[in-house]
Amino acid sequence: MxxxxxxxxxxxxxxxxxxxxxxxxxxxxxxxxxxxxxxxxxxxxxxxxxxxxxxxxxxxxxxxxxxxxxxxxxxxxxxxxxxxxxxxxxxxxxxRGCQIGSDFNYEVTLQVCYKRVFSNSPADKDVCVQEGGSDLMKIDTQEKQDFFKLLIPAGDCTYIRGDRNPSTGEWAYWEEGTARPMPPIDWAPGQPNGETLGQDCLAMDNDGLMDTTCHYCDYILCEYFM
Structure with a gap:
């Protein structure tokens, strides 16, 4: 050698x-x-x-x-x-590394590797995997929410990780088939408002988090696990 x-x-x-x-x-x-x-x-x-x-x-x-x-x-x-x-x-x-320049970015303070993807598909982990990521972005702190909502243009929305637990109606992260309750989060004014309207996917606009149908937003926020 x-x-x-x-x-x-x-x-x-x-x-x-x-x-x-x-x-x-x-x-x-x-x-x-x-x-x-x-x-x-x-x-x-x-x-x-x-x-x-x-x-x-x-x-x-x-x-x-x-x-x-x-x-x-x-x-x-x-x-x-x-x-x-x-x-x-x-x-x-x-x-594993965050490859800058392949549409992924690294946020130093949050230590997160992310990519915002245009997609006509429903909010799904598979879309992120196809784009080289690991899963939809988990917005589980106020710091993350404050940072990422500034990336979303006015009038637009982006899917993130989390959906409504069909058994309890509560919002949760699904990890390895288990529903993990979401921490208190900053919903946009008037949100969530669609429990009876099939709005079971979680998204974000520049006002905060929102519930919506899984075919409404044109973008998905993906995270790459390092």
């Missing part, structure tokens, strides 16, 4: 460069390094205190005015000429 020779330098930065191509949740800066080495186009990494790894295609220039930030480590890498290309035999776990 060939050896791997990497030369790296620690780059002084106090902000996270936004030109990353992939975001990966890892267990250590070492695994962040391995994630980079496995990709032939990766030349730099940023590793944050919350175990988030950002991969970059190009070198990152040091900010000479920056002050040290011990919660943000940024390295440039230079491969040995004999080790160009992808190096699949590097040890360590193979983490």
């Amino acid at each position: 060939a050896s791997v020779m990497m030369v790296f330098d620690l780059v002084l930065m106090n902000t996270l460069p936004t030109s990353y191509m992939t975001v990966v949740k890892v267990d250590s800066v070492r695994d962040c390094t391995y994630a980079c080495v496995r990709q032939s186009t990766c030349e730099a990494i940023a590793f944050t205190h919350n175990l988030t790894c950002y991969l970059y295609e190009g070198y990152i220039e040091a900010n000479l005015m920056a002050s040290p930030d011990v919660e943000l480590l940024i390295y440039n890498f230079k491969r040995n000429p004999d080790c160009n290309g992808t190096i699949p035999f590097i040890p360590g776990p193979d983490y």
Whole structure:
């Protein structure tokens, strides 16, 4: 087995460069390094205190005015000429990453990988899987709701995860065939209002959450589990 020779330098930065191509949740800066080495186009990494790894295609220039930030480590890498290309035999776990640029985006504060998809199909997990995601987005905190409802144009709506439990009439997330009660959420004014009208799917507009039929909205908000 060939050896791997990497030369790296620690780059002084106090902000996270936004030109990353992939975001990966890892267990250590070492695994962040391995994630980079496995990709032939990766030349730099940023590793944050919350175990988030950002991969970059190009070198990152040091900010000479920056002050040290011990919660943000940024390295440039230079491969040995004999080790160009992808190096699949590097040890360590193979983490799932949010692929920026394939219509997915990563929200740093919420640590969520997401994609808003145009679809004429009913609100369904399978639509997200076909688009490379994992499931419809779960809006289970006020912070998530405040962020994502700003992405929805006025007069539009987007399906999210959750539906009405046919046994109890309560709203729930279905996970592995089990209904998980939804936490208190911020419904739009006058919502929910369609229990007797077949409005059993959950959606969001820029006023908040709403119940609606499963063929009403033109968009679906998908999440990719990292």
